[in-house]
Amino acid sequence: MISILIRRILSLIVTLLVVSLLIFVVMDLLPGDPAAIVLGTSASPETLAALRTQMGLDQPLPVRYLAWLWGVFQGDFGQSYTYGVPVAGLIAERLTVTLPLALMAVLMSVGIAVPLGVQAAKKHNGMFDAVVGAVSYVSIAVPAFWVGLLSIILFSTLLGWMPAGGFPGWDAGLLAGLQALLLPAIALALPQAGVLTRVARAAVLDVMNEDYVRTARAKGLGEGAALWRHAVPNALVPVVTMIGMQFTFLIAGAVLVENVFNLPGLGRLAYQSLAQRDIVVMQDVVLFFSALVIVVNFLVDLLYLVIDPRLRVGVR
Amino acid sequence: MRQLLRRPVLLAGLVVTLFLFLVALLSLVWTPYPPSKMNIVHKLKPPFEFGLLGTDQFGRDVASALMVGAWNSLSTALLAVAIGATIGTAVGTVVAMRRGWVEQIVMRGCDIIFAVPPILSAMMLGAFIGSGRFTAVIAIATFMVPVFARLTLAAARQIWTRDYVAAAVGMGRSKLKITFVHILPNISNQIIVQVTIQLGLAILTEAGLSYLGLGMPPPNPTWGRMLADSQTFLGQAPWLALMPGLAIAIAVLGLNMLGDGLRDLLDPRSTP
Numbered sequence: 001m002i003s004i005l006i007r008r009i010l011s012l013i014v015t016l017l018v019v020s021l022l023i024f025v026v027m028d029l030l031p032g033d034p035a036a037i038v039l040g041t042s043a044s045p046e047t048l049a050a051l052r053t054q055m056g057l058d059q060p061l062p063v064r065y066l067a068w069l070w071g072v073f074q075g076d077f078g079q080s081y082t083y084g085v086p087v088a089g090l091i092a093e094r095l096t097v098t099l100p101l102a103l104m105a106v107l108m109s110v111g112i113a114v115p116l117g118v119q120a121a122k123k124h125n126g127m128f129d130a131v132v133g134a135v136s137y138v139s140i141a142v143p144a145f146w147v148g149l150l151s152i153i154l155f156s157t158l159l160g161w162m163p164a165g166g167f168p169g170w171d172a173g174l175l176a177g178l179q180a181l182l183l184p185a186i187a188l189a190l191p192q193a194g195v196l197t198r199v200a201r202a203a204v205l206d207v208m209n210e211d212y213v214r215t216a217r218a219k220g221l222g223e224g225a226a227l228w229r230h231a232v233p234n235a236l237v238p239v240v241t242m243i244g245m246q247f248t249f250l251i252a253g254a255v256l257v258e259n260v261f262n263l264p265g266l267g268r269l270a271y272q273s274l275a276q277r278d279i280v281v282m283q284d285v286v287l288f289f290s291a292l293v294i295v296v297n298f299l300v301d302l303l304y305l306v307i308d309p310r311l312r313v314g315v316r
Numbered sequence: 317m318r319q320l321l322r323r324p325v326l327l328a329g330l331v332v333t334l335f336l337f338l339v340a341l342l343s344l345v346w347t348p349y350p351p352s353k354m355n356i357v358h359k360l361k362p363p364f365e366f367g368l369l370g371t372d373q374f375g376r377d378v379a380s381a382l383m384v385g386a387w388n389s390l391s392t393a394l395l396a397v398a399i400g401a402t403i404g405t406a407v408g409t410v411v412a413m414r415r416g417w418v419e420q421i422v423m424r425g426c427d428i429i430f431a432v433p434p435i436l437s438a439m440m441l442g443a444f445i446g447s448g449r450f451t452a453v454i455a456i457a458t459f460m461v462p463v464f465a466r467l468t469l470a471a472a473r474q475i476w477t478r479d480y481v482a483a484a485v486g487m488g489r490s491k492l493k494i495t496f497v498h499i500l501p502n503i504s505n506q507i508i509v510q511v512t513i514q515l516g517l518a519i520l521t522e523a524g525l526s527y528l529g530l531g532m533p534p535p536n537p538t539w540g541r542m543l544a545d546s547q548t549f550l551g552q553a554p555w556l557a558l559m560p561g562l563a564i565a566i567a568v569l570g571l572n573m574l575g576d577g578l579r580d581l582l583d584p585r586s587t588p
Binding site: 011014017018019022023026027030037091137139141142143145146148149152153157163181248249251252255256259260270271274277279283285286289290291293294297 | 405424428429430431433434435436437439440441442443444445516520521523524527528545546547550551554557558561564565566568569572
């Protein structure tokens with residue numbers, strides 16, 4: 001178990017290093033001078049040269065990469081050109097919006113998907129199953145940011161229950177903050193819930209025919225108890241896996257939904273850094289998001305080992 | 317034909333997808349109005365009052381823009397999936413041929429590419445080479461490569477263990493020849509199914525990119541940018557936000573149904 005863990009962690013570190021190198025090299029290989037992108041076309045050659053030196057662009061690539069990496073290790077992500085502040089602080093600040101948003105969305109999607117999926121599996125091929133199946137199938141095809149737009153029309157414009165966007169900040173109180181994140185989280189959660197419902201249903205159906213569930217029923221456990229005590233916990237493994245696999249899409253969705261609702265999150269920061277040509281910020285945010293996806297999938301892998309002891313032997 | 321009637325999902329998917337392709341192709345030769353022609357007198361007219369689906373803030377016909385948007389969206393998605401599927405399949409089959417450390421490295425590489433959402437790679441590309449169809453296609457295609465590489469590797473690996481492949485190896489056939497004669501024909505069904513499903517995903521991604529202004533530049537209408545433009549007029553003209561989103565959802569739904577239907581038909585064993 002320990003040796004597996006060490007091997008996984010080593011592989012995680014290598015993967016993260018390769019991702020950082022890849023992002024750095026790709027940004028370097030792309031045509032265009034970062035200094036010129038930051039300053040625009042009207043900059044004088046002297047200013048350009050000065051900025052290039054300041055950005056360290058006169059150094060060779062390996063030196064720049066190592067310097068950047070060393071900085072990242074020490075929590076120094078570089079300086080933003082437009083905001084004039086350290087990028088690390090900027091990311092930390094924006095995370096206070098994106099993290100709760102993503103968390104709310106994941107919790108909501110699981111909260112919708114697991115009961116629906118279990119219920120559909122319990123009465124599979126029935127009317128309820130058919131309706132749940134159709135709704136979840138359709139919800140997968142619907143873009144999250146469009147759900148956001150529609151919810152603004154319904155809840156803000158027509159009913160006036162919710163703010164149409166923006167974020168008051170956590171200083172305005174927990175409730176106000178959560179309220180501002182509610183519609184965006186729903187928009188993010190619905191397509192995810194569609195995917196997860198299908199996975200949960202299939203997983204429960206699979207497990208229900210296993211011997212131990214049959215044994216549980218045979219020893220006199222009621223249908224509901226057998227389901228929730230034995231079938232559901234086992235069916236959670238594929239659901240958790242799917243959350244990990246869908247994490248890339250959750251982040252992509254967050255970038256869009258934050259822009260729809262004008263939320264000052266990390267996704268909006270990425271978008272703004274593009275508009276403002278703030279390459280340092282963009283590079284760091286892309287690295288951060290990618291590392292997040294990799295770490296989440298790593299954790300899902302670990303969770304596997306905890307949930308399912310069978311996987312602890314015979315690891316590739 | 318009778319096969320088709322017994323499979324409602326496949327039939328529905330086929331009908332929707334065909335309709336989508338026809339509308340997209342039709343837009344190349346005919347639209348009710350010129351899609352980018354402004355007509356300020358008729359601005360923000362609701363559906364049926366001017367044209368079939370109303371007009372936008374410049375008086376442009378929404379139905380015409382949606383039709384051209386279908387072409388822009390579909391052609392971008394098709395191009396991206398074609399590139400991604402070709403490279404991914406090539407990588408997957410070659411790796412299945414070689415195995416060993418090559419497989420380890422390529423699969424790790426796939427994990428890494430998969431970790432960067434296409435929206436972020438499009439932003440990186442957009443900063444340097446500018447946004448546009450090229451940026452969108454490259455960003456989406458890059459994301460598709462690991463999807464197809466993983467799929468073909470897993471599928472091809474199974475075929476390599478079959479007896480008839482072992483027989484071919486025993487007869488001294490080269491690995492490349494076996495790949496073309498035995499492996500590719502046997503995994504082509506799974507690839508076709510995946511292409512259909514990924515087309516839906518590509519349309520969703522393209523819409524997101526255009527929404528952020530990373531897709532085709534104006535005045536080319538795209539579904540994503542129509543949604544972005546609609547946001548200013550949500551109170552006055554909600555239909556502007558309704559129609560393009562509906563178009564995206566129907567297109568993706570149709571392609572998903574077609575993909576699942578094809579899977580049932582071509583590859584019944586892997587049906588969930």
